[in-house]
Amino acid sequence: MTTADKAKKAAPGAADKPAKPMPRPLTRIQREKQDIILDAALDIFSVHGFRGATIDQIAEAAGMSKPNLLYYFPRKEEIHKRLIAEMLDIWLAPLREFSADGDPVPEIRSYIRRKLEMSRDFPRQSRLFANEMLQGAPRTIDMLAGDLKQLVDEKVKILETWMDQGKITRTDPYHLIFSIWATTQHYADFDAQVRAVLGPERGGDGRFEDAARFLENLFLHGLLPKKA
Amino acid sequence: MTTADKAKKAAPGAADKPAKPMPRPLTRIQREKQDIILDAALDIFSVHGFRGATIDQIAEAAGMSKPNLLYYFPRKEEIHKRLIAEMLDIWLAPLREFSADGDPVPEIRSYIRRKLEMSRDFPRQSRLFANEMLQGAPRTIDMLAGDLKQLVDEKVKILETWMDQGKITRTDPYHLIFSIWATTQHYADFDAQVRAVLGPERGGDGRFEDAARFLENLFLHGLLPKKA
DNA sequence: CAGAAATTTGACCAGTTGGAAAAAATGTTA
DNA sequence: TAACATTTTTTCCAACTGGTCAAATTTCTG
Known part of the structure; x- marks a missing residue:
């Protein structure tokens, strides 16, 4: 039985020609x-x-x-579409959680951690996303310019508030978000390079903890020693 | 005998049957x-x-x-091989220039700038590299684990010296280099996303200058305001 | 300009690709 | 377990793939 057959069960005479496909479970x-x-x-x-x-x-x-x-x-495309949709959900989750409620430091820190965990736990999804971006985002550009941009704009406002309050340095909030994305996703997308450069000793599972520590420090303090 | 010697006109009777193909110009x-x-x-x-x-x-x-x-x-592969080789040369150039002679701040700053210029001026090469990494670097892994690792190890030593001298914060030099790569290449590899999120006004040519300013600031100072 | 060398074209090929159709096999349920 | 729906296999196809080859054309050189 095909999905098209569903109409035959309907009440006799009841005109349900424009009935929806009504996907069966x-x-x-x-x-x-x-x-x-x-x-x-x-x-x-x-x-x-x-x-x-x-x-x-x-x-x-x-x-x-x-x-x-x-x-x-x-169709091949169906599979790809499903994967892209699933991936976008996963990809966006950490940003959605980014909240104005907490203090900047723990909030930014945990955003970095979550993104890094994504790279560790969902590297294939990260690479799927990267592949899509490299191709010019043909299947996601609408979503990027729509939902994603809106969400980013919203979080940017939070960052700007913190800057206004002097809680974090005044800087470009968009590029700040980009740099968090870039540094964390790097560990999934460029895994081959990271491992090759770190070598066998340092390229093991510990690399994510090392990266987390480093990134936290970078984003909070930068490279210059604080004046006493 | 050097390979060049084989090219010269040998004595008339000299048996040079096993001569190499000697590619004509x-x-x-x-x-x-x-x-x-x-x-x-x-x-x-x-x-x-x-x-x-x-x-x-x-x-x-x-x-x-x-x-x-x-x-x-x-062969298709020939073309790809040539492009990969060319690209690696371009890709490595900025790191090669990274020198122990200068002071840390201008040295790191100009490394970031050069890498960012690469993203602006050679985005296709950057994407070719990214594509190769996403695939697990099948055609470059030897080079990564060889020349690249060696070069990075060398530059890491410079960074460690600066850390020993207290000129920059003590942090993981490998991950520092990764984060410079990641943040700068992001503007080539994820160009579609960057433009979509920045929108038409901010996504124009100026985005590279904005990025340069932001990254300089991030790497030198981080997000936390310095104590007075 | 003639002849040789270099370049371009068209016809072709075997293997791969995304996908269709229908028969065969298997599962589900009254 | 019979009747029916679902799932799997077999066979097939037209378009595309990387690549060959000989003939035709163009460019270079003396």
Whole structure:
């Protein structure tokens, strides 16, 4: 039975021609397989980008045949769209939490920590995002110029208030946010480089703690020693 | 015997069968067309990555037919390899210039400026590099763990000396370098996002000057106001 | 300008790509 | 367990992919 058949059950004579598709609930198998596919696709898309990834590759990573995969996601783009949407949610969460209530120092510090944790715990999503940006954000530009810009503008106001109150140095709040994004995401997106440069000893799991300590210090105090 | 010696006209009867191919100098057309191809390829590779880019695409961007392009670069990989090599040279130049001679403040400041200028003047190269990193640096990992690591280790020593002398705050020099890379390259790699968030008024050419001012301030002083 | 060398074109190829269709197999539920 | 829906496999396709090759054309050199 296809979704299109749903109309036949309706009351006889009741004119529900313009009835909505009314998606039926997913079966257990659908839920499971979709998750497997999305996970495999994230592996591939985050490394090769949209064009560079192939359905065959994803299907193999998901342990199923290509037509079987296409049964769950009829188009390659569908998979990508879903992943992008999921990723944006994850990506934005830390910024949404950024609050005017707390004091600047703990607030900024914990924002940095959360973003760094994202790089540690969701590196594939970070790379998917980076890939999308490198391509000029063809599938997200509307969202960036809409929701994201609005959210950033809002948080910028908080930062400006703190600056007005002399709680933090007066500086460009937009570029401040960019620099937090850049420094934290670097550990996911440029992981290969970070590890290569740090070498085996310092490039292990501890690198995130080192980075957190360093970034906290950088953002709060900078490099110049405070005059006594 | 040096390789150059083999080129000279040997004695008439001298058996030089195992002579190397001895590449003949490039013609004018070869130089011109290769440049056009490399430029077009940089456009495509920097956006779509190696797998996502096609020879047809590059050929069209270069304004020539695919077989014609293949006459100059018999393999897709050749083009990519050349671009990567060129890019690494550009990418490393600012770090090479980083010197122990000057004082920390102007030295660090001008390193940041140079890296930011790279993002402004060579954004495609920066994106090519980013693409390569996102893929796990398959074609550059040796170079990263070799030349780059060595160079970084060397510059780290300079930073440590300055820290020993109390000229700059004691902090993790590796992560300091990472954060300079991250913040400056962000303006090339995430250009789409930067422009979207800044909006039309602030996202114009001036954004690089704003970024330079902000970053200088961040790296030197951080966000906390100095105690009087 | 003739001849040689360099360049460009068109026709072609085998493998890959995203995707369609239908049959076969498996699951679900009354 | 029979009837039905869901899932999987098999087969297939047209467009695209990286690349070859010989013929035609253009450029260079004496």
